[in-house]
Amino acid sequence: MSSHQEQWSRLLAPYRKTRQDKNLAPLDVVRNPFVQDYDRIIFSSSFRRLAKKTQVHPLVRNDHIHNRLTHSLEVSCVGRSLGLQVGQALAEKGDLPEGFTPDHLGQIIQAACLAHDIGNPPFGHAGEEAIRDWFKDTGHTEHYFKELRPAERADFVAFDGNAQGFRVINTLENNKDAGGFRLTFPVLASLVKYPRSAHEALGQSSGKFNFYTAEQAVFTDIFTTLGLMRDDRARRHPLSYLLEAADDICYRIIDMEDARELRIITYQDIKNAMAPLLGDEDMDAGRLNAMDSDRRRSGMLRTRAMSCIIPSVVQTFLDNYEDIMNGTLQGDLLKHAEKNVADFMAAAKEVFNNKIMNNPQKTALEIGTYTLYKRLLDIFIPACFNFSKKNPMSYQETRALTLMGSNAPAEGECLYTAYLRVLDFVSGMTDDYATFISQQFSGTAAQ
Structure with missing residues (x-):
């Protein structure tokens, strides 16, 4: 062997x-x-x-x-x-x-x-940032987290x-x-x-x-x-590099496709980003022009892009095989990708950062995410703190634990575990449910 x-x-x-x-x-x-x-x-x-x-x-x-x-x-x-x-x-x-x-x-x-x-919590990366910022607040840290060990506190301030x-x-x-x-x-x-x-x-x-x-x-x-x-x-399992590459490939291509669907970018933006990856023959201009919508054209470019990127990433894995097996590869696979793939990923990233991320509607909703998480954590964390410390609890706090259901902390669980139960409950919500509960807590729920 x-x-x-x-x-x-x-x-x-x-x-x-x-x-x-x-x-x-x-x-x-x-x-x-x-x-x-x-x-x-x-x-x-x-x-x-x-x-x-x-x-x-x-x-x-x-x-x-x-x-x-x-x-x-x-x-x-x-x-x-x-x-x-x-x-x-x-x-x-x-x-x-x-x-x-x-x-x-x-x-x-x-x-x-x-x-x-x-x-992943409701509202994706904006939700992650909102959770981290709540736990980083100095007032919260001094009151609720001073008894936790540094390694335990890190789990909350760096939530991922x-x-x-x-x-x-x-x-x-x-x-x-x-x-x-x-x-x-x-x-x-x-x-x-x-x-x-x-x-x-x-x-x-x-x-x-x-x-x-x-x-x-x-x-x-x-x-x-x-x-x-x-x-x-x-050190990383060798196959984790393939998972990471699959995720990166999909979100770079699909994010552009979704943004075009929402009219944040144009079909031409996608086509321009694909240029380093797909030559004229791959683009198949005749077939693209014969299609009846930009949605179909974008889908065809996605298919062609995937067919180019996947074998290229496999080759990158094989080219770096010894370093991967030894646990010495620096960075992800796409960092070591062939030039055409690397250039495409860079172009897609530029579209994402400069156009998609700066869309006003998306930005406004992400700002609102902070208010949503503040309402939730302002109630659930104090409730779990007082429950774990056996402090007197308000009616609101008692009902908050009831709302948590099976996620509520059990008798005898430490403060650290009680706070994890809050993360379990809140991060497990859907976007719609988190929005609904936040509205309920504000007293302005939609009728």
Whole structure:
């Protein structure tokens, strides 16, 4: 067995958490464990609620615009294609362990991609920023968080949908507080783009992280079992690079398509951004001109772009294979992409930053997001604080805990866990429900 084959045999081992510890799920079944993972995710309430969560454009009434659920489905398709093609290349190298096929790699990435946004709060990145800013407020910090350890405080002031997603998957869904979905370890590790805690991420350039202090033990178990811990530091699972690329490819292309649908940009803007990627032959001007709408033309360009980018990203993975396997690759795959792909991503990013992000309606809604989250957290955090400290509680605070339902803190839970329960409840809301509850709290709910 070659060194890489031995490494992959550990990286792909389908361990799954059980009530007591973990076991190795059987691979030689018709519905293998990675397919089971996909099914567990797609039938969950957390995944279903993504249909009412913002991808980029909040509270739009145009049915053609993507939400988090449709985005996740599309990312899973691109991820599957990347996994299959990389898997085929590894099989030809002789690096796939016995019993594994390219299909298995495609299935692992497909399941991981399906769940990659499952922890995102209402109103997407604007919601993340609003939550962080509330917890960074000096008055809140001095009153509510002075008893928390620095690592625990970091989870709130650096709130990130990636870490919340890791918690949803491993703690909240299906087997609540007892393993969550209990997905296979390769799928769980492939989800992790930033293998560090909030406390470790603070002060770093990106500030991104993938797990809370509460899930530290789960994370360590997964990454140790798969051979991804070195000198007490975790390194990324090789397949996580493919998940990240699939996400980046989709949102760069699809965000432009949605913006054109909303008349924020034009079809010509999309065509110009595609120019580094698609030559005249790829553009197929005759067929484009024969189409009856810019929506169809944009869809055709998206298809052509995907067909160029996917094999290019696979080649980039193979070109950087040794660094990926050694855990020494700097940055994501697209940072090392071939020139035509890199130029397209740069052009699409410029359109996004300069035109899409600065759309007045989008900006106004994002500003309103801060007011929405302030109303919610101004009530739920004090309620949980007084409950955990056994302080006298107002009628409003008592009713707030009732509203939280199964997400409310239990008797005896520490303050840190009580605050996590608030994040679980608030970040799990849909855009519409969060808006409704905020309006209720303001006393001006729509009739």
